């Protein structure tokens with residue numbers, strides 16, 4: 184019994200120090216990827232899709248909760264189809280995902296579909312951008328953001 188307990192403990196320590204938990208953008212499965220591996224090339228253990236496809240992912244509020252549990256910093260764009268500045272923001276956000284993954288996950292939330300989530304984050308005007316780490320908002324920006332700001336968020 185003591186040997187088993189020790190084994191269990193050491194296994195937990197190695198998981199904590201050497202792997203990163205990445206939530207799949209396709210099926211929301213939690214994947215543990217070795218920290219030394221290139222996460223940008225990693226595939227989901229469940230659905231086999233790329234964990235970082237180089238593009239933003241549209242999420243519902245329910246799916247978003249699962250992504251909050253991952254260790255990848257999240258950059259969230261609250262938007263709506265009727266919003267002109269949101270349309271201008273979209274290609275910038277696409278380019279940022281392409282350039283900055285796997286250092287961050289780029290997420291789009293449609294405020295018309297998810298008003299409760301938008302209210303939870305205090306979104307009053309759109310586009311509204313948030314940087315979330317370990318489930319907590321660490322930076323936010325109201326209105327259009329450029330690549331420079333998003334790159335700075337990812338590095339900071």
Ligand SMILES: [Zn+2]
Pocket residue numbers: 207208209210211212227228229230231232
């Ligand atoms: Zn998957």
